[in-house]
Amino acid sequence: MTHASVQAPAFGSFGLSGPGRIWARIRRRGFPLLAGLILVGIAGTAVFAPLVTTSHPGRPRLQSRLQPPSWLKAGSTTAIMGTDNLGRDVWSRIAFGARVSAVVAVVSVALAGTLGVSAGVLAGYFRGWVDEVIMFLTDIQLSCPFLLLAIALAAVLGPSLQNAVIALGVAAWPTYCRIVRGEVLSLREKEFVEGSVALGASHLRIIWKDVLPNVAGQVTVVATLMVSRMIVTEASLSFLGLGVQPPTPSWGLMISESRDYISVAWWLATFPGLVLTLTVLAMNQAGDWLRDRLDPRLGRGRLE
Amino acid sequence: MLRYVLTRGLRAAGVVLGVLVGAFILLRLSGDPVTLFVAEAASAEQIASVRHQLGLDRAVHVQLAYFIRRAVVGDFGRSLRLNAPAIEVVVERLPRTFALAAVAILLAAGIGVPLGVLSALYRGRLPERAAMGAAAVGLSIPTFWLGMMLVIIFAVQLRLLPTSGLGGFPHLILPALTLSAYPVAAIMRLVRSGMLEVLGLEFVRTARAKGLPERTVIFRHTLRNAAISVVTLLGLQFSTLMGGAIITETVFAWPGVGLLLVQSIFGRDYAVVQTALVLLAFCVVLVNTGLDLLYAWLDPRIRVTA
Numbered sequence: 263m264t265h266a267s268v269q270a271p272a273f274g275s276f277g278l279s280g281p282g283r284i285w286a287r288i289r290r291r292g293f294p295l296l297a298g299l300i301l302v303g304i305a306g307t308a309v310f311a312p313l314v315t316t317s318h319p320g321r322p323r324l325q326s327r328l329q330p331p332s333w334l335k336a337g338s339t340t341a342i343m344g345t346d347n348l349g350r351d352v353w354s355r356i357a358f359g360a361r362v363s364a365v366v367a368v369v370s371v372a373l374a375g376t377l378g379v380s381a382g383v384l385a386g387y388f389r390g391w392v393d394e395v396i397m398f399l400t401d402i403q404l405s406c407p408f409l410l411l412a413i414a415l416a417a418v419l420g421p422s423l424q425n426a427v428i429a430l431g432v433a434a435w436p437t438y439c440r441i442v443r444g445e446v447l448s449l450r451e452k453e454f455v456e457g458s459v460a461l462g463a464s465h466l467r468i469i470w471k472d473v474l475p476n477v478a479g480q481v482t483v484v485a486t487l488m489v490s491r492m493i494v495t496e497a498s499l500s501f502l503g504l505g506v507q508p509p510t511p512s513w514g515l516m517i518s519e520s521r522d523y524i525s526v527a528w529w530l531a532t533f534p535g536l537v538l539t540l541t542v543l544a545m546n547q548a549g550d551w552l553r554d555r556l557d558p559r560l561g562r563g564r565l566e
Numbered sequence: 567m568l569r570y571v572l573t574r575g576l577r578a579a580g581v582v583l584g585v586l587v588g589a590f591i592l593l594r595l596s597g598d599p600v601t602l603f604v605a606e607a608a609s610a611e612q613i614a615s616v617r618h619q620l621g622l623d624r625a626v627h628v629q630l631a632y633f634i635r636r637a638v639v640g641d642f643g644r645s646l647r648l649n650a651p652a653i654e655v656v657v658e659r660l661p662r663t664f665a666l667a668a669v670a671i672l673l674a675a676g677i678g679v680p681l682g683v684l685s686a687l688y689r690g691r692l693p694e695r696a697a698m699g700a701a702a703v704g705l706s707i708p709t710f711w712l713g714m715m716l717v718i719i720f721a722v723q724l725r726l727l728p729t730s731g732l733g734g735f736p737h738l739i740l741p742a743l744t745l746s747a748y749p750v751a752a753i754m755r756l757v758r759s760g761m762l763e764v765l766g767l768e769f770v771r772t773a774r775a776k777g778l779p780e781r782t783v784i785f786r787h788t789l790r791n792a793a794i795s796v797v798t799l800l801g802l803q804f805s806t807l808m809g810g811a812i813i814t815e816t817v818f819a820w821p822g823v824g825l826l827l828v829q830s831i832f833g834r835d836y837a838v839v840q841t842a843l844v845l846l847a848f849c850v851v852l853v854n855t856g857l858d859l860l861y862a863w864l865d866p867r868i869r870v871t872a
Contacts, residue, residue: 398581398584402585402588404805405581405585405805405850405851405854406805406847407805407809407846407847407850408806408809409809409810409812410812413827413831414839417831418593418595497708497710498708498813501710501813502812503832514710517710517711521714524718524722524729528718528722531711531715531718532715538711539711542708543702543703546706547702
């Protein structure tokens with residue numbers, strides 16, 4: 263949504279209050295604000311999951327199995343999005359599933375970032391054979407489709423939430439590495455780095471004080487765009503049975519479990535998927551917005 | 567040119583070798599392979615003899631060298647589940663995955679290019695906003711969920727198409743649509759931005775000034791320039807497409823390499839897992855190297871810099 267970033271900053275909307283005011287802002291500021299609101303809503307749901315739900319996500323109630331959403335005829339009286347094959351509240355599982363997605367996103371992005379930024383700084387700063395070895399490793403890894411690699415790693419480590427996070431982190435480091443390396447290569451030639459070298463600063467000090475602060479902006483952009491990819495891939499792993507294991511509520515797992523009931527209970531797959539799509543969409547918009555703000559050089563598609 | 571072909575080919579070979587080493591390490595990480603071959607109650611001597619037969623009692627680098635030497639001639643061991651050479655099992659499934667991917671790419675180009683052109687021509691107006699909104703959704707929607715929604719709508723509710731399995735063309739429609747969502751969106755965005763870039767340039771203005779009909783300006787001059795970047799993107803998308811194929815094949819029980827891979831993981835049939843991994847990566851390397859060579863042939867400047 264590039265058109266949003268060139269608009270004038272919003273001023274207060276006089277005469278409007280409550281929802282009207284928010285809507286006026288969305289119209290003026292465009293989708294980034296809407297995306298931000300969605301993300302805040304989902305983060306809030308994750309944090310306050312016990313407060314926004316009426317029943318425990320894992321409690322089976324076999325007498326109320328596969329009940330349609332409450333607004334339909336013959337719908338459930340308590341579960342707003344219906345119940346699953348064990349009578350568990352779908353909305354409650356979505357809300358608690360948001361916690362799983364949030365944890366996966368944060369930890370795996372941080373893991374990939376730590377690995378990738380370290381490798382990228384090493385490659386770009388020391389150049390020579392270090393650079394060649396690291397670039398060759400990224401070459402090899404990038405020749406494997408990202409999802410394929412994540413699947414292979416998760417399969418080898420054994421299916422669990424923790425291993426899925428490790429698999430995602432290890433699968434995603436080359437993306438950070440490539441971008442950071444390119445940036446460090448050019449920073450290395452800058453005068454302020456040469457100045458530090460002339461003053462006798464150690465490599466570690468130069469990297470810490472001169473290099474890292476200058477790649478922080480780009481790393482933030484990559485990390486934001488990476489979050490949505492991690493969420494989708496975790497859901498895909500869980501869908502295949504290689505990620506989060508039952509009975510832990512996870513969006514991908516919920517959709518996977520609904521496969522046997524696809525012809526009798528459409529709501530089982532529909533609602534978790536809608537929330538998942540909305541989250542990813544909002545995160546992508548936020549990432550695009552941040553990129554336009556922080557780093558216009560990082561064109562669209564660099565993360566593919 | 568020959569020099570470029572050689573260096574590029576050498577790098578590709580190096581990457582494939584690296585993939586083989588990676589596949590070897592991955593398999594060793596997954597646990598002791600002997601447990602797959604012997605009964606749980608096997609004696610220590612039996613285990614030792616199997617270990618010797620499989621060559622697992624030798625040094626790791628010897629095992630690796632042996633593995634690579636066999637892999638080069640296509641010997642990846644036997645599938646325990648299907649009782650056939652692993653390579654045969656995988657190669658047999660490859661055409662089905664390629665068929666799915668090919669139809670998805672055709673769909674992606676067929677839908678993505680016209681919509682991209684449309685949104686460039688109607689910049690800032692409703693068609694552009696609608697198309698770009700759809701593209702944003704297409705890039706965000708998880709493959710497996712899209713597949714299931716299509717099944718619910720077109721197979722379960724409307725009963726127009728089969729839900730899953732292998733069959734004639736109708737069986738291919740939903741999986742191909744599912745797989746094409748991401749590339750459709752990516753192509754749409756790329757064609758739009760490519761055309762917008764060129765539409766402002768001198769030669770387009772010249773073409774218009776010459777009095778050429780608008781249709782000629784768009785199709786002859788502008789779209790042709792955007793086409794190059796679309797081909798580039800399709801190459802880059804090939805890897806993503808192979809990843810998406812794994813999910814799509816699982817959702818629709820489409821018996822290609824992706825479904826085989828997932829089934830083999832759960833069947834602990836690691837020879838097949840390894841073969842599928844290596845072959846898919848090999849295809850990606852092959853496609854990307856081929857495209858690089860094609861560009862070098864089309865644009866001599868690349869040969870000098872690389």
